[in-house]
Amino acid sequence: MSSRSDYRAHRIIPTRWLDNDAYGHVNNVVYYSWFDTAVNAWLIEAGLLDIHHGNPIGxxxxxxxxxxxxxxxxxxVEAHLRIVRLGNSSVRWEVGLFTAGHDGPAAEGHFVHVYVDRVTRRPSPLPDSxxxxxxPLVVAQGDATP
Incomplete structure (x- = not known):
């Protein structure tokens, strides 16, 4: 398991009453929403993602x-981010979800974005910018704990 220090950025995401399921805990599908929220909010704040007009899109x-x-x-939830693979047109993101009072993550997830041209949907190399x-979010793959 990873620790907070294994990641390069983070964001706080409050849970909501509706996130709990019939078993009294956050439903598994919400975790994927947190991954998406953490990464896309970071991309927007970094000036990379323009959800209406940007090109490429992930x-x-x-x-x-x-x-x-x-x-x-x-x-x-403290959603901590890192990148373990920065490819020509793809990025493998890893997200650790932590809560107060716990050293280890409640969950560890990943997803891969392939960046494509907005119109053609064909892979597009990531711009140098x-x-x-x-x-700064990239960690060596050997540094990342699955």
């Missing part, structure tokens, strides 16, 4: 999650 082609313990409303902004 399409998710792979996802996964390991659940280590439950999260429940009203906890807040994007690479420069993404590089």
């Amino acid at each position: 399409l998710v082609v792979e996802t996964g999650c390991k659940y280590h313990r439950s999260v429940a409303f009203p906890e807040s 994007w690479r420069q902004v993404l590089l």
